[in-house]
Amino acid sequence: MNKFGRLFSLSIFGESHGESVGVTLDGVPAGIPLNEKAFAADLARRKSGKRGTTPRKESDTPHILSGVFRGRTTGAPLTILFYNENTLSGDYANLVAHPRPSHADWVATKKFKGYADYRGGGHFSGRLTLALVAAGVVAKKILKRRHRTLEIGSQLLEIGGCAEPARFPEIIEAALRGRDSVGGLIECRVQGVPVGWGEPFFDSAESVISHLLFSVPAVKGVEFGSGFAAARMKGSEHNDPIVSMDGTTATNNAGGIVGGITNGNEIVVRVAIKPTASISSPQMTLSTETGRPEKLIVKGRHDACIAMRAPVVVEAAVAIALCDLSLIARAQGL
């Protein structure tokens, strides 16, 4: 469904090789200073260009179509549009009959009965995360307005199983040489979130955050605090005793969320990103025309490690989810 959020909500639209990608935000408070420049820093973090990312170059210039007047948000829906510029649709013609392994080509064809825009993944392209990043910029502004100490950051913990950032370039080079791709692990941390965000029973803070994170292409796992390691721990190890009246705990295995509700400690969430499905070494697929296996060489321009561009996307998703929860909490006088 093209809608997320109860009070701060967004709908996104667009295709990789169509005219544009965009997002409409609803519930943006009036009076927040905003112009196109505000998006530059986060958009730059998402951009390709570094070794290991796609050679497709896009200016990614945001156009604010509505919701801003005289440099401030008006309270009305805020639409941000990005025109697609560097589209080479010819690259994708072959993929209609030869669905790329682990890409959305085949399910999109089936679900949309042959009418999906298949060029560059169409609506399923990672390019749609541009809209999420733009929404994240606004979400962070809203969050920081009432919660001045709130800080959110994200980083690439691992790529290809390696947790030493100094060795990342080496791993990328190996992937490029092998015409292959690698996955990665991203962590997002948020300080300064007050106690009380999250709505039982179904809108636990983890539920809302994971909902948005799993809408990001390539995400295969989400964990909070101790995460999967918790399954291997004892209660005596895992429990986080409260040590001060503001709720600070001695350890933070909870990742800042207990009973689905933020507890005032740092929120810690980790996200597993699968290796880019598009690789240029030969793969087997099925010809949907002949019904027989065929060798496929995916042309086009791809990321060897999409996880490199994803930390800002993860951060945006977490910020959007928290922003919605923060407004609901405000309605409760929190």
Place this chain on the structure above:
Amino acid sequence: MNKFGRLFSLSIFGESHGESVGVTLDGVPAGIPLNEKAFAADLARRKSGKRGTTPRKESDTPHILSGVFRGRTTGAPLTILFYNENTLSGDYANLVAHPRPSHADWVATKKFKGYADYRGGGHFSGRLTLALVAAGVVAKKILKRRHRTLEIGSQLLEIGGCAEPARFPEIIEAALRGRDSVGGLIECRVQGVPVGWGEPFFDSAESVISHLLFSVPAVKGVEFGSGFAAARMKGSEHNDPIVSMDGTTATNNAGGIVGGITNGNEIVVRVAIKPTASISSPQMTLSTETGRPEKLIVKGRHDACIAMRAPVVVEAAVAIALCDLSLIARAQGL
């Protein structure tokens, strides 16, 4: 928020030591045979009684309050109620001023300004999963009605880090001896799901499933298919080539979901369950009366390994999420 689902939706209510726990289901198709006995098998799977589970005994008898007439669902909202019987509220009086580490006591007090029902965790108790299990029974009936080959199952893969079921009793005994608890890992698999369930952009199948799973108390992580291992894999390893016209893939690293949409292969999802927060060995906590650390011994009746009772809860959550997606897909002629 006390509501999940767009077409098949549920709202749950109740407290651990209040009068009852219940659930109202909306969007249940008319004409499905249903009576109280239909819930017995799944409720039994959730029940305590085995070594390592709480000695609290509840008959867990479902009462259908509405939505069934002459043994069949009517299409109107279906409410199922469970009276609480074996409540010992005295056990919990001490916990108001001494919040249990990693339990919802403290956040509930803060969020609800001192008015939360604190007895046995109140609305945050694992007892609320009774309502989920009941809803899951109905969800599975709805799913199987149109998709006769659909099979859903879940199992405990690990407890306390051990993946050998034969050794589980030994791990439980050790936890009991140590007045401690252990976490666990649960896997749910679903066969027979057709291609096309899941709604881009925000209601990917993973988003909807994880949303519900993370509303289950004690869940710290959710992963699909290869999950976190994907972060350490290469594209050439991870990609699942399609090998037949029905979409069957040679491998299933995707866990049956690509681009947020089911691809006809088995859905595989794993859930990390933290060790029960309530342990009877002494722990430190903060006295919210004095502001000073104090030693806490949690009395009451607890599970040494809540994960043992959770497979049916995980299965219910997955079934509920899929049921909603299936009805949306049906509206699309799928």
Place this chain on the structure above:
Amino acid sequence: MNKFGRLFSLSIFGESHGESVGVTLDGVPAGIPLNEKAFAADLARRKSGKRGTTPRKESDTPHILSGVFRGRTTGAPLTILFYNENTLSGDYANLVAHPRPSHADWVATKKFKGYADYRGGGHFSGRLTLALVAAGVVAKKILKRRHRTLEIGSQLLEIGGCAEPARFPEIIEAALRGRDSVGGLIECRVQGVPVGWGEPFFDSAESVISHLLFSVPAVKGVEFGSGFAAARMKGSEHNDPIVSMDGTTATNNAGGIVGGITNGNEIVVRVAIKPTASISSPQMTLSTETGRPEKLIVKGRHDACIAMRAPVVVEAAVAIALCDLSLIARAQGL
């Protein structure tokens, strides 16, 4: 759909002649004093007993199943249940094959494929408004807590086309004599609503209020302020000039809502209630068994003027809608 409201939301369930009718409220702030007695006054206003209302007698005793602890709301979902007592299902057996004109019998059978609970209208019965009235009591408490000057009231303006309350008994007697029923007109007014409730574009205050009002059985029309008379007015007559800095207008043709947003003046909404469909004089209907017209005499116990019992229902609907809008406005710092 069995759900209304974004922050203050309700789901209702039950049937006229089933076990019970109930409602679950979500988003109720914690700490509001509440017990079963709080419902008595409004439930009494809805009760039958007066001349012209059904002889069916129900104690209408509310049972609070969840969400209240030690006499105050907890912030968790609040469920209120009413058992049905005085059900005479035999009265309705004949109606399966002989749908009552202008009653839901026939559409319910079609929509729910023959499985609807047809006894006394089942889920379509006016008895479901019991749940709305109970929810309205809570909504009014929430509203008055932050808006102490807010007052809401409703009255029967007309029955059977007569606007003189002194003559209402005479109209009722005539209807009873004629084994007939009469419609009525109800007005609800709310003072003390602050400026700014209502959410453009789709959740105008009128949209949200009318949505709930039209879910009440027998409502055929809803108008605000000048309402349908506005269609016959000139702008120079209709416009309401602001005369003081708090937004007070000289006239109130707007009915307290401009541009979909409350303007601080009295909210005025009128609701047309059709005559009760169940009348005991002979009517023609179609036998769904033979496909031929047949004479029908509706037995059972009915209201000659359901509008007499409806003012408190209309008031509840308006209060519920405003309560949801008030919480959204609060999230906006209003």
Place this chain on the structure above:
Amino acid sequence: MNKFGRLFSLSIFGESHGESVGVTLDGVPAGIPLNEKAFAADLARRKSGKRGTTPRKESDTPHILSGVFRGRTTGAPLTILFYNENTLSGDYANLVAHPRPSHADWVATKKFKGYADYRGGGHFSGRLTLALVAAGVVAKKILKRRHRTLEIGSQLLEIGGCAEPARFPEIIEAALRGRDSVGGLIECRVQGVPVGWGEPFFDSAESVISHLLFSVPAVKGVEFGSGFAAARMKGSEHNDPIVSMDGTTATNNAGGIVGGITNGNEIVVRVAIKPTASISSPQMTLSTETGRPEKLIVKGRHDACIAMRAPVVVEAAVAIALCDLSLIARAQGL
């Protein structure tokens, strides 16, 4: 809230004198032929130009930004954008301190804390109905695809209290001479709707339709079938006996909806449109700068009878609401 609909949903954005007005539709089935020309007829019906409508001229050219590929809908979100061309912002500067009676100027300023785009009513302008009309075109295409006999139409029944179309020009001239405006009454009828659309309890067909109708600026009342006249009728007059096995009734006081569910008869809904608030004769208002009453002469370009342009808007609103209900019904196998 900038979102309407459960399965066929829309979000709209834009301002009267901003860059553009647009709409994003979600849930559009794949494969429907669509291009910019498809909107021409309905947009022309909404256009100004006739005597009595604003001299503001806009080309109202739709731009499809997403969701269409090779002339057919793709199943992905469909965004349609209209650039504003003929904006004269200078006309409105005076209105900030002198809110127009019965216009949204004052509430918008209060709700959005002085940051609303006040030019030409900003987001509250009737220009936003352009987006509704565009959405209505798509809704009608979706409806007719599965329901080939479905026909929807709307007409102006009255303006200024006159029900004789031959005299409408005369009434317009009188309004223009008096620098005044007049209201109107619009009726929308839909044939060919099958039995069973509408979802109890809260999403009755009337609830969903009225919700959307009351989001249209200037609507003050909505009634179905007999509407307000029902309040003055007897049951024996009002009841609609079924006369054939397809549910056809001898009369149609129900307006095609019983118990909130369509009954297969013609849907009949009437909408009261207030006279345009902007009139050019002098009016009193309050100076929000001095707090004193002042005479206001509204400049700018206005409609003497906005109801003349509204039938297609009403029709669009009804079509959008029915489209959503039709998809929900389809999920139920109806």
